[in-house]
Amino acid sequence: MSRTFLYCRVSTSGQFTENQVQEVKSAGFDVQASRVVEETISGSITAKERPGFQKLLERMESGDVLIVTKLDRLGRNAMDVRLTVEHLASAGIRVHCLALGGVDLTSAAGKMTMQVLGAVAEFERDLLIERTQQGLIRAKAEGKKLGRPEATGTTKAVFHHKALNMTQAEVAAVLKIGIATVKRHWNKA
Numbered sequence: 001m002s003r004t005f006l007y008c009r010v011s012t013s014g015q016f017t018e019n020q021v022q023e024v025k026s027a028g029f030d031v032q033a034s035r036v037v038e039e040t041i042s043g044s045i046t047a048k049e050r051p052g053f054q055k056l057l058e059r060m061e062s063g064d065v066l067i068v069t070k071l072d073r074l075g076r077n078a079m080d081v082r083l084t085v086e087h088l089a090s091a092g093i094r095v096h097c098l099a100l101g102g103v104d105l106t107s108a109a110g111k112m113t114m115q116v117l118g119a120v121a122e123f124e125r126d127l128l129i130e131r132t133q134q135g136l137i138r139a140k141a142e143g144k145k146l147g148r149p150e151a152t153g154t155t156k157a158v159f160h161h162k163a164l165n166m167t168q169a170e171v172a173a174v175l176k177i178g179i180a181t182v183k184r185h186w187n188k189a
Contacts, residue, residue: 002063006031007056008038009073015040020069027098029067035059043076047084062092070099071117078118085114151185158185 006024008017017038024031039052047053060066066088068074074095075081085095089106096102103110139146154177161171168186172179 002065003035003061004029004031004065004067005035005037005056005060006067007053007073008036008069009043009050009052010040011042013040020073023069023098024067027102031067043072046080047075048087057091060088060091060093064092065094065096067096067098069097071097071114078114078121082114082118085110154181155185155188158182159188162186 006021006029008020010017017040021036021038037052037056039050041050041052056066071081074084085105088095093106095105095110097105097110100110100113103113105111105114136146154175157175158171161174166174168179168182172182175182
C-alpha cells in the first residue's frame with residue numbers, strides 16, 4: 001500500500017512551512033503529520049545534501065508518493081530537480097508537484113513538463129545574463145565607475161590613527177573594522 005509524504009522547505013528562519021502544509025491540505029491530500037518533513041535550508045544546497053531530505057529518503061519505499069508544492073522546493077536549478085526526481089523514480093517513488101496541477105513528475109507527461117520548464121528557465125537565465133552584460137557595457141560607455149565606491153572616509157580615519165603611532169591592530173579595534181581593512185588602507189597614497 002502506498003504512503004504519501006510531504007516535503008516542505010524554506011530558505012531562511014524568517015520563513016515558515018505552514019503555508020505549504022495548508023496548500024497540500026487544500027488540494028485534498030491527507031498526509032499524516034509523521035510523514036511531513038519540514039526543513040529550513042537554502043535551495044542552493046542540493047537535495048541529496050540536505051539532512052531533512054536524507055531522512056525522508058530513508059523512510060520512503062517503492063510505491064510511495066512524495067508531494068511538493070513547487071519544483072523549487074526540490075532544488076534551485078533544473079539539473080538538481082531533474083536528478084532528484086530521477087533518483088526518486090529509480091527507487092519507485094512517484095513525485096507530485098501541486099504547482100503543476102499535481103502532475104506526477106515521474107510519468108511521461110511529467111518528464112516532458114520538466115524538460116519544457118527546464119528549457120524555459122535556462123532561456124530566462126541566458127536572457128538575464130545578456131541584459132546584465134549589455135547594461136554593464138552601456139554604463140562603461142557612459143563613463144560610470146562600476147563596483148564598490150571607494151572608502152575615502154575609512155582611509156582618512158586609518159591615516160589619522162596611524163599618525164598617532166597606533167598599531168594596525170589598535171586602529172582596527174578603535175574603528176571597529178577588520179585588520180584586513182586597516183591593512184588595505186594603511187599605505188594608500
